[in-house]
Amino acid sequence: MDHHLQGTPAARREGRPTVSLIISTYNRPRALDRVLASVARQQEMPLQVLVADDGSGPETVQVVTRWREHLGERLLHCWQPDEGFRLSAARNRAIREARGDLLVFVDGDCLLRPDFVLAHQRLAEPGFATAGNRVLLSERLTAQVEAGDCNPLDWNPWQWLQAWRRGDINNVFGLLRLPGRWWRHPKGRPWRLFKGCNMALWRDDIIRMNGFEEKIAGWGFEDTDLVLRWFNLGGRLKNGRFATTVLHLWHREAARDAAEENERRARLAGSRGATVAERGLAQLADDDRPAPPGGI
Numbered sequence: 001m002d003h004h005l006q007g008t009p010a011a012r013r014e015g016r017p018t019v020s021l022i023i024s025t026y027n028r029p030r031a032l033d034r035v036l037a038s039v040a041r042q043q044e045m046p047l048q049v050l051v052a053d054d055g056s057g058p059e060t061v062q063v064v065t066r067w068r069e070h071l072g073e074r075l076l077h078c079w080q081p082d083e084g085f086r087l088s089a090a091r092n093r094a095i096r097e098a099r100g101d102l103l104v105f106v107d108g109d110c111l112l113r114p115d116f117v118l119a120h121q122r123l124a125e126p127g128f129a130t131a132g133n134r135v136l137l138s139e140r141l142t143a144q145v146e147a148g149d150c151n152p153l154d155w156n157p158w159q160w161l162q163a164w165r166r167g168d169i170n171n172v173f174g175l176l177r178l179p180g181r182w183w184r185h186p187k188g189r190p191w192r193l194f195k196g197c198n199m200a201l202w203r204d205d206i207i208r209m210n211g212f213e214e215k216i217a218g219w220g221f222e223d224t225d226l227v228l229r230w231f232n233l234g235g236r237l238k239n240g241r242f243a244t245t246v247l248h249l250w251h252r253e254a255a256r257d258a259a260e261e262n263e264r265r266a267r268l269a270g271s272r273g274a275t276v277a278e279r280g281l282a283q284l285a286d287d288d289r290p291a292p293p294g295g296i
Helices: 029-040 058-074 087-097 116-123 139-146 157-166 203-208 222-232 259-271
Strands: 019-025 048-053 075-079 102-107 110-112 128-131 134-136 198-202 236-239 246-248
Touching: 019 029, 019 087, 019 116, 029 048, 029 058, 029 110, 029 139, 048 058, 048 087, 058 075, 075 087, 087 203, 087 222, 102 110, 102 116, 102 203, 198 203, 222 259
Parallel strands: 019 048, 019 102, 048 075, 128 236, 134 246
Antiparallel strands: 102 198, 110 246, 128 198
């Protein structure tokens, strides 16, 4: 392992790392409301819940404000003006406020099972980033979830099987919880395992990499850029499948106009051995903390 990696956390609670949960969102308040509801049911509550907001309007602010009554001061709203798809920048703003040993990233349309945070804590290992997985929900089921008509987090195995047979989820096997260790440490550089909707890295390590590359704007490949730089640093991936599965609500595909350029930039960073983002955490002005519209 590269001697530059210093992932061992400074403080542990009951032998496990503290967690800052970073939830990215943009103008999808009903989905975010359901995600925060799933956070409130965690068996192990995160130290922080940071909403990385890429410029949402007042409805999202209302959701965050309402959930702050339940989640308390651990819930922070890290907002930036809407200037196009700038997910990397939104996440960097949240990372700047993070105080947990381990940073767990999810999308604002991914429901968390009750043991999600605990599973990431148990899988966390110095020198490794954890790559989680997801089960995709159909448009029909997503509408029911967002309307509050059903909550798949309460389903039993038979209900999940029926949902799969109806085509309301893309697979049922991803919901299984499986033990084992050897298969959790894949060899090589399996970057395709690493998805921004469910991933975890040590805070010290992501700061060392200067966070996400903000030169990557528009949809796609900011997670690829990050994991390739992680490999260049000497890091490895841990497979979080069958332990950290999230339920990914349906959404229309984002415009992918920038995807080709983003992929080119990410692959170039990987091939030239880059470890540090050219425009990332260090380039954020300390006083650049805009307030969300109507927020506090």
